[in-house]
Amino acid sequence: MKCEFCHKADAETAILLETDGEVKELFVCRNCAAAAEGAANKADGAHSASDPVGPPLPLMGMILDAAFEIVGRAMSMSDLTCPSCRITRNEYRKRSRLGCPACYEAFAKELDAAIFDLHRAQQHVGKAPQQAQADMRRRTIEEALSEAVRNQHFEEAIELRDRLRKLDAEKDGEKGQTA
Amino acid sequence: MISDVDHSVAEKRNRNVREDDIAMSCRVRLARNLAGERFPDWATEADRGRVFAAVSDALRVERPQVRVALIDGFDEQERDVLCESHLISKDLLGRPTGGGVAFESDKAYCVMINEEDHLRIQGFTHGLDMQKAWRTADELDTALEKHLKFAWSPQLGYLTACPSNVGTGLRAGAMLHLMGLRLLGEIEPVIRGLERMRLLVRGVCGEGSEAAGQIYQISNMDTLGTDESFIVSRIQRICAEVVRQEHNARVRLIRESPLVLVDCLARSLSVLQNARLLSTSEALEFLSAIRLGAALKLCTRLSVSDVDDMILVMQPGHLQKWHGVTMTSEERDEQRAFLLRGQMNGIRLKCGAVKAGR
Numbered sequence: 001m002k003c004e005f006c007h008k009a010d011a012e013t014a015i016l017l018e019t020d021g022e023v024k025e026l027f028v029c030r031n032c033a034a035a036a037e038g039a040a041n042k043a044d045g046a047h048s049a050s051d052p053v054g055p056p057l058p059l060m061g062m063i064l065d066a067a068f069e070i071v072g073r074a075m076s077m078s079d080l081t082c083p084s085c086r087i088t089r090n091e092y093r094k095r096s097r098l099g100c101p102a103c104y105e106a107f108a109k110e111l112d113a114a115i116f117d118l119h120r121a122q123q124h125v126g127k128a129p130q131q132a133q134a135d136m137r138r139r140t141i142e143e144a145l146s147e148a149v150r151n152q153h154f155e156e157a158i159e160l161r162d163r164l165r166k167l168d169a170e171k172d173g174e175k176g177q178t179a
Numbered sequence: 180m181i182s183d184v185d186h187s188v189a190e191k192r193n194r195n196v197r198e199d200d201i202a203m204s205c206r207v208r209l210a211r212n213l214a215g216e217r218f219p220d221w222a223t224e225a226d227r228g229r230v231f232a233a234v235s236d237a238l239r240v241e242r243p244q245v246r247v248a249l250i251d252g253f254d255e256q257e258r259d260v261l262c263e264s265h266l267i268s269k270d271l272l273g274r275p276t277g278g279g280v281a282f283e284s285d286k287a288y289c290v291m292i293n294e295e296d297h298l299r300i301q302g303f304t305h306g307l308d309m310q311k312a313w314r315t316a317d318e319l320d321t322a323l324e325k326h327l328k329f330a331w332s333p334q335l336g337y338l339t340a341c342p343s344n345v346g347t348g349l350r351a352g353a354m355l356h357l358m359g360l361r362l363l364g365e366i367e368p369v370i371r372g373l374e375r376m377r378l379l380v381r382g383v384c385g386e387g388s389e390a391a392g393q394i395y396q397i398s399n400m401d402t403l404g405t406d407e408s409f410i411v412s413r414i415q416r417i418c419a420e421v422v423r424q425e426h427n428a429r430v431r432l433i434r435e436s437p438l439v440l441v442d443c444l445a446r447s448l449s450v451l452q453n454a455r456l457l458s459t460s461e462a463l464e465f466l467s468a469i470r471l472g473a474a475l476k477l478c479t480r481l482s483v484s485d486v487d488d489m490i491l492v493m494q495p496g497h498l499q500k501w502h503g504v505t506m507t508s509e510e511r512d513e514q515r516a517f518l519l520r521g522q523m524n525g526i527r528l529k530c531g532a533v534k535a536g537r
Contacts, residue, residue, distance in 0.1 A: 085217050097295070099221040101214060101330035101338040104345075115335070115342050121404020124336030126347045127317075129324045132331050 003029035082106035138167055200474035200483045201422045202307035203354045203394065206265070207316045207411060210339045210348035211298040211323075214330045218340035219274065219293045227277025227293045234292050237326035238281050242319070247281040247292075250274070256505070259496020265303075265354075267291055288315050295340050296348075298323070307422065309351055309415040313407065336403065346403030351411045352396050353418040354383065358471040359428035361393045362439055369424060370395075377401055378417065391460050392467035392490070397421065429475065441530050444472040451523045456509070457516040462493050466519075472528065479527045489522055 003009050009029035080089045087099030089107060098104065104111060116122050128136070141163055148157040212218060213233065217226050235247045250258065250271060261267045261280065266289045271278050279292035291299040300323070302315030330338040337348040344350070360366040370380045383394040397418055399410050432440045447468035450457075457465075470486040472478045491497055493515045499506055502514065 084215075085221060087221060095220060097220045097340045098218060098342070100217045101212060104332065104335060104338055111342060115345060115403065118343050119346065119401045119403035121346075121401065123334060124332075124346045124403060126336065126406035127320075128333075128336070129329050129331050130321075131324075131328070132333070136333065 003032055005029070005032035134167070134171070138164065141167070197306075198419075198422055199306040200470075201356055201425045202418060203356055203487065204265075204303060204305050205307055205309045205312050205351070205353040205415075205418075206301055206303050207309060207312040207349065207351045208299050208301040209316050209320050209337075210296040210344045210350075211300060211320065211327075211337060212330045212339060213297050214328045216297065219277070219295065219297065220340060222277070222293070224276050227275075230297050231277050231279050231292050233327060234290070234298060234323075235279070235281070237323050238290065240326060241322040242281075242283065244283050245281050246283065248279060249276075250278040250280060251276060256496050256500045259494075260500050261496075263491065263494040263496050266301075268294060268299075270294055288319055290319070296344070298327075307353055307415060307418055309353065309411050309418070313351065313411045317407070344402050346401075347405075347407050347410065349402055349407050349410055350398050351414045352379075352398030353414070355395050355397060355418065355421055355425065356393060356467065356470060357395055357421070357425050357428075358393045358467055359425050359432050362432055362443060362471075363428050363436065365428060366393070369421065373397060373417070373421070376417065378414070392463035394463075394467065429471070433475070440471075440475075441477075441528065443468050444477060444528055448472075448478075448523065448526065448528060451519045452526070453520070454516045456512040457493075457519060458512055459494055459515070462515055462519060463490065466490050466493070469523075477529050479525075479529055481526055485522075489519065493518060 005028045009031065081087070082099050082103045083106060084102035085099035087103060089110070092098050092103065092107070098107070112122065141160055145157055145160040145164070148154075148160060213230055216222070216230055219227060219230075222230070231249065238245050238247055250267075253261070258267075258272050262269055262272060264286070266282060266286060267280050268291065271280070271291050271294045274293065277293045280289065281292065282289040287303060289301045289303070291301070300316050300320050302312035302317075302319070304312045304315075332338060336346040339345050339348055357366055357369070360369055373380050377400045379396075379398045379400050381396045381398075383391055383396065397414070399414050402410075405413075447465040451462075451465050451469065454461075466486055466489055469478060469481070470483060470490075473481045473483045473486050492501065495511055498511055498514055498518070506514065
């Protein structure tokens with residue numbers, strides 16, 4: 001496929017172009033993508049001027065860029081802003097720093113590839129906050145309870161329900177102590 | 180003649196080198212962020228203030244002896260002292276309002292607030308007792324989580340501002356003095372080997388810094404996919420192996436290149452005893468050689484910890500704090516040279532004793 005901008009070189013990446021209030025996705029060559037990004041950077045130059053952090057780490061930038069290039073071709077471009085902190089994909093690419101914890105979900109498609117490149121792993125193993133551990137235990141029991149009810153294993157279901165009640169009682173007890 | 184050094188005596192001296200003489204200290208840090216809050220790079224002043232207040236409150240409840248303060252509350256010299264003592268990073272000093280630090284008088288731990296992440300919980304120990312540093316950081320983390328809700332996901336673990344820290348958020352590292360490997364010209368293969376094992380090898384001042392004085396920080400690169408105990412044990416095991424290699428290099432240095440060793444010590448001592456101007460990096464290079472001499476017990480009246488104290492107090496922040504004035508760069512160089520001349524006064528090399536086998 002030829003670049004939709006210059007119609008000469010092969011298209012290698014996808015960019016978003018806003019014209020007359022309408023956002024279009026274009027597949028373009030490397031040079032045109034760089035030119036478009038340069039123009040976008042100029043447009044939000046005021047924000048960059050107050051950047052307290054400076055340029056991103058070269059390795060991180062390369063890894064993120066590689067992930068964007070691969071994923072950017074195929075992905076829908078409608079989810080470019082984190083709904084929680086309103087940071088755009090372009091902004092966090094520039095600094096190699098995410099805006100808030102919710103960014104991990106908002107930019108999951110690209111980040112999954114970058115995280116795998118960085119760590120050669122995709123699943124956390126190790127410590128979890130006490131509350132998260134309790135939530136996971138509860139979820140496991142709830143799933144087992146649904147399964148038991150579906151299969152009409154009522155004795156097991158009663159036992160699981162009692163365990164859930166016990167967990168609730170423990171939680172209430174802790175709340176009482178904290179208060 | 181140096182080549183007449185009695186090897187058996189010199190090697191016996193090296194056998195007495197303690198692990199702590201090579202492994203200067205270690206540190207385990209945990210990166211944590213509060214759920215629902217913007218990461219510090221994108222946070223407003225009000226956001227950072229809220230995070231600082233929440234973390235301070237939690238720390239004061241869990242560690243009543245803690246001193247929590249905003250970085251803005253320290254004068255320039257005090258900030259440099261904190262940085263030179265490796266309690267806080269240079270990055271924290273360059274950040275806008277809301278950055279803070281918390282530690283106790285024994286400095287076994289330190290929490291940086293609103294650095295790259297909301298919290299950087301750090302445990303420190305001397306030598307290579309990385310498990311102890313990990314326990315310190317882990318216990319404080321567990322205590323704080325009673326009051327603070329950390330951003331965490333079942334898939335990615337602790338969520339951090341930079342994806343390179345996601346997962347455990349743990350960086351375990353040791354500061355190693357590898358002067359023997361350097362003098363034998365064997366440091367590069369060791370560093371390449373460590374990097375092939377996906378370890379970070381950096382200078383004494385952290386990210387992007389040169390290994391001034393042949394002091395290297397070795398730490399894990401991966402934070403996701405393996406648990407904390409595994410990471411800490413692995414780094415400790417690998418660092419212990421590097422310490423063994425440095426030890427071995429020192430034995431070979433004495434046996435095979437005593438002239439190189441003693442020439443290096445003699446030159447360094449001469450400069451430190453006579454120079455009138457010394458920059459920090461110059462002084463560190465020469466003190467590093469003297470540190471090796473002290474570890475091998477080749478310097479009279481000088482222990483490794485004496486040299487470590489000199490390495491600390493000759494740095495710009497400590498030097499100015501000691502004198503109670505702000506100095507220009509040249510004034511500092513002059514005062515540094517004066518300080519070290521005094522410290523090195525009367526110190527001699529004991530090569531003769533080695534030679535005579537005493």
